Each structure stands twice: as structure tokens, then as C-alpha cells.
Amino acid sequence: MTRESYINAGLTFLLVLAPFWAWSMGQAYILTLCTKVAILALAGVGLNIALGLGGLVSFGHAAFFGIGGYAMGILASHAQTFDPIMDWPILIEGTKSMPMIWLVAMITSALAALLIGALSLRTSGVYFIMITLAFGQMLYYFTIGWPAYGGEDGLSIYVRNIFPGLNTLVPVQFLILSYVILGFALLFSARLSRAPFGLALTAARQNADRVETVGIAPFRLRLVAFVISGAITGLAGALFADLNRFISPTMFSWHTSGEIMIFVILGGVGRLYGPVAGAALFILLEHLLGGVSDYWKIFLGVLLLAVVLFARGGLIGTLAGREVGHG
Amino acid sequence: MAEPLLQTCGITKSFGALKASDAISLDLRPGEIHALIGPNGAGKSTLIKQIAGNMQPDSGTVHFLGQDVTVLDTVARARLGLGRTFQISALAMDFTVLQNAVLGALGARGDVMRFFRPVMKDRTLVARANEALERVGLQDHAAMRTAELSHGQRRQLEVAVALTLKPKAFLMDEPMAGLGGGGSKRLTGLLDGLRAEAPILLVEHDMDAVFALADRISVLVYGQVIATGTAAEIRANPEVRRAYLGEEDAA
Numbered sequence: 001m002t003r004e005s006y007i008n009a010g011l012t013f014l015l016v017l018a019p020f021w022a023w024s025m026g027q028a029y030i031l032t033l034c035t036k037v038a039i040l041a042l043a044g045v046g047l048n049i050a051l052g053l054g055g056l057v058s059f060g061h062a063a064f065f066g067i068g069g070y071a072m073g074i075l076a077s078h079a080q081t082f083d084p085i086m087d088w089p090i091l092i093e094g095t096k097s098m099p100m101i102w103l104v105a106m107i108t109s110a111l112a113a114l115l116i117g118a119l120s121l122r123t124s125g126v127y128f129i130m131i132t133l134a135f136g137q138m139l140y141y142f143t144i145g146w147p148a149y150g151g152e153d154g155l156s157i158y159v160r161n162i163f164p165g166l167n168t169l170v171p172v173q174f175l176i177l178s179y180v181i182l183g184f185a186l187l188f189s190a191r192l193s194r195a196p197f198g199l200a201l202t203a204a205r206q207n208a209d210r211v212e213t214v215g216i217a218p219f220r221l222r223l224v225a226f227v228i229s230g231a232i233t234g235l236a237g238a239l240f241a242d243l244n245r246f247i248s249p250t251m252f253s254w255h256t257s258g259e260i261m262i263f264v265i266l267g268g269v270g271r272l273y274g275p276v277a278g279a280a281l282f283i284l285l286e287h288l289l290g291g292v293s294d295y296w297k298i299f300l301g302v303l304l305l306a307v308v309l310f311a312r313g314g315l316i317g318t319l320a321g322r323e324v325g326h327g
Numbered sequence: 328m329a330e331p332l333l334q335t336c337g338i339t340k341s342f343g344a345l346k347a348s349d350a351i352s353l354d355l356r357p358g359e360i361h362a363l364i365g366p367n368g369a370g371k372s373t374l375i376k377q378i379a380g381n382m383q384p385d386s387g388t389v390h391f392l393g394q395d396v397t398v399l400d401t402v403a404r405a406r407l408g409l410g411r412t413f414q415i416s417a418l419a420m421d422f423t424v425l426q427n428a429v430l431g432a433l434g435a436r437g438d439v440m441r442f443f444r445p446v447m448k449d450r451t452l453v454a455r456a457n458e459a460l461e462r463v464g465l466q467d468h469a470a471m472r473t474a475e476l477s478h479g480q481r482r483q484l485e486v487a488v489a490l491t492l493k494p495k496a497f498l499m500d501e502p503m504a505g506l507g508g509g510g511s512k513r514l515t516g517l518l519d520g521l522r523a524e525a526p527i528l529l530v531e532h533d534m535d536a537v538f539a540l541a542d543r544i545s546v547l548v549y550g551q552v553i554a555t556g557t558a559a560e561i562r563a564n565p566e567v568r569r570a571y572l573g574e575e576d577a578a
Contacts, residue, residue, distance in 0.1 A: 203430050212405065215405035
């Protein structure tokens, strides 16, 4: 085992231990914090496929996070009012079923990523950053001006959605659900990065000429990576909406894109557990420093600056060092 | 005479008033090494780009394997079997040497959209990659990070990646550049044997290598091919001596 895999195992252990500790201390709200870490880490795992493996600095992943959230909000709000979404030409009703909502969230955000990616990936560098930002903001202002689902005020869902065999309103059950999904996403991400697709994608990040010369088109690789990335972040959006039982245009705002990117950068760009470490650190700081000062993000900014200047590999990179070998 | 594998017919490319390629027609026949030489600024790189597909000629055509490939991009030409090496190493520097070679083998096999099975455990790909590394003499460096290779070793790896493609023709842009005497000799030996597998269009500054290897030599000056012939013919050509070799002697 490499040093990084020990660190990953340690992080997993801490994440699993935290709820037990919270339970023994009688601090139930810690369970919610852990759930939040898992869901935000999931959003980061999604972004990390585009940013870490593909080198695509997307500043618009809030678009997919928001689409996932609104997929949940729209389906669940129609289900709670027993009002079908449409009845012609085919009847589409709302649903409270989580698996169904997740599927819709992933498919819609994947389609959005396909569209946004197909247009944005024709640019690169700073233009790519700006165009993805623009798409995110476009959806942000669209939802603000869309009265059907709460407009600027957002929309509350009164009861958490249903997962077969679970009572999702019990915090620990929803926590386990989020952990399991994050686990699957990490497993998938680990396989992906070692698969032929991952090899070609990371090669295209390092040297696009090389990839073209062996007969592989970088654009296709990047587009597929962007779609997978968007779908995972979309799933996180649906879960996040379910955690809060609330959706609002904020999910689409550039702050959200920035935060998802911060998880990845703090934890370590391109590192499997980077987003997990980053999201955990972010929530920990928010919790600890947020109690000290409303302006806790100043400290976050200083930390981010330190990471970018002195510890480019983020938390995982600093602890584990550079990966060597081809496994 | 054998049908040429690769052929340019009157390709012309201008940048403003500068004609970087002026009606260049040359061909590459099976089993040969065709060297392209010319002083700096003669338009060698521009020509290479148009043959590889990075750049479209203003007029003229490029034929490869009897097919007009003028409008095809780099990826399509690589897939047809054009194995290119770069003047400045284009490698994935964070990869190990073996990973770079496996990438070539993967590109050649063409099934890149696979998401689950670890690529480095794919025996066929790894075997093909190792075979190529062995041919260029990098087998002992397979696990090394590419960024840690010496300049000369990177050149060797460039050739190895091209070998994994099992191309129908090679397009090599100064593969000897920056190699020491030993490395240059070794690569000369390799290229010598390689022409039987696939012909090589070789752009090279190393005159010893060119005159030792090339079946034919074309001389490019100011965007025009001023002469094409065997090493002896080129050596004897007064125009070439004046335009090119003379400068070398004076230097």
C-alpha cells in the first residue's frame, strides 16, 4: 500500500468514527454536519474528474449542483401537492422516491453538461473558466425569475423523500445513505482514473499533442469527462436539497461553484480523497471559526492562499507526497 | 517503381508576404528513408505540420495510402497509420515511461472509452508497450517518471511511442536533436532497421546521420524544394552546396 492509501483509509476511518463520537457525546447535530461533508465531498468528487483528471477548470459546476437540487425540488413539490408536472402528451407525475429523483437529477445534469461542455470545451484556459461561469450564472438568474418553484425565495419540501426500507428522516439513516453513495462515487472515480479512459484523459491534460498523435481526440475525452463530472455533482445537488429540504437559486450561484472548487483545491486536485479532505476541512472550519466570527471566510481565504502558494498538492498532496509508479 | 505511401502535391502555405511552403511536391516510397534538410527558417516545421494535419495548406493536396487526407485532422491521420515524433518532446511528463508507451498502444487499439478495467493490467497493451521500449533501449527505465528522463532518453521514448502505433509511415521531426554521439549512433541503427517496416520521412539537422541513412534527400530552401536525390547527388549539387552545405562548411 502507498502512503496515500493509508491516508485515505485514515480519513475514511475518521469519517465513520465521527458520528459514533457525536452519538456518545449526545451531539446529534454532528450527524448532520457529517452528512453535509459527505454530500459536498460528492459534489467535489464530481468536479475532481473534470478538474483533477481532465485539467478542466470549470467555474460553473453550480449549474449541475443546482439542476440536481431543482430536479429533487420539482419532483417532490409536485408529489406533495398531488399535481402532475404535465399531463399531455404523457402523464408525468412528481415523486418522493429518492432513487427515481437521483436518476432524474443525474440524467438532467448529464444532459446539461453535454450541452455546456460541447460549447465550452471549444475554448480553453481563462475563456473556459469564464464561459462555464457564464452558464452557471445564466441558470442562477433564470431560477430567480422563475416563479413556479419559488423564484428568489426558493422552495421548501416538507418531508424528506423516501428510500425503500429506510426512514430517511432519522439523521443516522440519511447519513449512512450519503456515506454509501459517496463510497460508490469514490470507488467509481478510483476505477475511472486507472482505466484506459483515465489514462488518456490525464495524458490529454498534460500534453494534448501527444494524445492526438496516437489517434485519440482530446475533445471527446474531455466532453465525456465533463458529462460524468456533471452527473455526479448533480446527484450531490439532489442529496443536498434533501438534506436541507429546501432549494433556492443560491445552489446555482457562483459562490457554490467556488466552494466546490475550494473543496478540491484544499484537499488536493486530482487526488482521489482530495474532495473528501477538502469538504471535511471546510465544514470543520465553518463550524469552529463560524462560532468565533461571522467573517470566518477570511481565515478560509488565508488558508486557501497558503495551499495555493506553498502546498500545491493540497492536504492529501502535502501528507502523501507525489505519486510515483504506474500501479 | 513502387507507389508512394505519402505524397504532397504542390502544397503552398503563406503567412502574409512570406511563402513558408511554395508548391512543395515530395513523396515517401515503401522501404525508404527520405530525409528533408534545409537551413533554419526554410519552412521545414510548416511542411511537417501540413503533413501531420496540424495545419491546412492554402493550396495543394496531401495523399496518404492513396487517399486524399488534406482535410483530415491530426487524429484521423494518426488513425490511418501516420506515426509522428516531435522536435520538442511531446510526452505526458507526470506519467511513467511505460504509461506513455501504453498510451500509444491504447491509441493504436482504439478502445479508449473504457471506464473500469485498470489499463496497466491489460497484458496485451503492456506487452506491446514493453516491446517498443525494448527496441529503443528504455526497458530499464520503464518505471521512471518521464520528467526525470534525460533529454536524449525522451527522444528515445518519442520514437518508442511511435513504434507502439505500428504505423504505415513515420514522420520524424529531428529525432537526433540533442542526442550525444552514442545515443545518435544507437538511434541511427534503429532507424536503419525500421525502414523495412515502414518508410520514414526524416527531418534532421545531424548531417552524418542523414548521409548515412537516407535513400533520398530533399533540400528545402525558402519554402521551395531545390533538389531531391541520393546522398551523392545532393553532395554534388552546386545549388545545394551554395544554399546550404556551404553555410555549414563556413560555420
